[in-house]
Amino acid sequence: MKILALILAAITSAFSLQAVPAPATFEQAKVELRQKVYFDRNQAGEIYCGCPWRWVGRSGGRVDLSACGYEVRAQPNRAARIEWEHITPAWVIGHQRQCWQNGGRKNCVATDPVYRAMESDAHNLTPAVGEVNADRSNYRYTQLxxxxxxxxxxxxxxxxxxxxxxxxxxxxxLIARVQFYMHDWYRLNMSRQQQQIFSAWDRMYPVSEWERERDRRIALVMGHSNPYVTGERAWQVGQKPSGDGIPIARAPEKKSASTVRQAKAEPSEDTAHLPVIGNRNSKVYHLPQGCPSYSQVGPRNQVPFGSAQEAEAAGFRLAGNCRS
Structure with a gap:
């Protein structure tokens, strides 16, 4: 009976993990990380300098600079506070998504649901001394x-x-394995030089017990682990990113014409929250699943609709490259 209870508990835990909704915004992600991941880690130190901090408010902190021998370079106010660092910078994400060029971060948040998912991905976020976070900016990681x-x-x-x-x-x-995850999961480009550096760091600095625990806690927030931490995947230089974190990247099953029409009215669970995107210039619309050009419509030309029927009622037609 005890073994059966353990099996049932494991099944229930796995089901609950898959059903967890990931944070919808960067602000929500920071609060959940504070409450569910780093709540007991402030004395263990942040990522860049190992400095401890005192929690302040919902997700902020005040750094104890003397405890880690930190010396302010130029920005005392930012050095004194904890900030949430995007290991793969938001700037890099936004430029590869091609939304940053037309209005910066604000435009990306307003127009690109995939960018929003990436910006709020808890696997990519970590507490850092604010001054170092600011100095690192969107710079690449390397040996110096x-x-x-x-x-x-x-x-x-x-x-x-x-x-x-x-x-x-x-x-x-940790940084190397987060970079592998972000570039693979969201189909981002990574230079061969960066791949080689991160592959070396991955070998030289194996997964620590805290990194495993961090991944377990974040999985409860995100609904999935980082497979480069759990060992389910190993990065190969030159590999093609999977794009598993982008709903439209998943190959749809072949369906009959009647099934396709029904799918327009009843979107799948993993894309139901995404809008139908119309192109105001071409007057065609793209579904969040099965339409390769869904994420390629320029932000200024995007017209969001609640359904395919709504788009057609507005005079738009289904894009010709949408797959059945």
Whole structure:
């Protein structure tokens, strides 16, 4: 009976994990990370310098700089506070999604549901000293052997001329596996040089017990783990990203014409929250599943609709490259 109870508990836990809705916004993600992931980690130290902090408010913190030997470089206000760092920068995400160029972050949040999912992905977020977060900006990670350290005892450094940053050794493995996850899950491009650096860090700095625990906690927030932490996947230089985190990237099953018409009225569960996107120039509309050009409509030309029927009533027709 005890074994049966354990099996039932495991099945229930797995079902609950899959049913969890991921955070819908960056703000929500920060609050959930504070409450469910990092609630007991503030004395263990943030990612870049190992500095402890005191929680303030819903998701903020005040850094104890003296406890980690941190020396302010230029921004005392930001050095004193905890900020939430996007390991794969929001700037990089937005530019690859092609929404940042037409209005920056605000435009991406307003017009691109895939960007919103990426910006609020808890796997990609971590507490960091605000000044280091600001200095790192959207710079690439790399090795900086000749760059001096700028933050006292903190072993993270930034080269502003090269637009590059090197995190301390204790963070390199986690950062590499988050980068693998983000680029694979959301089909982002990564240079071969970056792939080689992260592959080296992945080998040199294996998954720690805290990283495993972090992944378990974030899985309860996101509904899935990072497979590069659990060992379900291993990055190969030159591999093609899967895009598993983008609903439209999943190959749809072949359906009859009547089934396709029914699907327009009854979208699948994983795309039901996404709008139908019309192109105001071409007067065609794209469904969130089965239409390859769904994410390629320029933000200024997007006309969102609640359903295919609504789009057709407005004079739009289904895009010709949508697959059945």
């Amino acid at each position: 052997a000749s760059t001096p350290y700028q933050y006292g005892a903190c072993r993270t450094r930034v080269d502003f001329k090269q637009r590059a940053a090197e995190p301390r050794d204790e963070a390199k493995g």
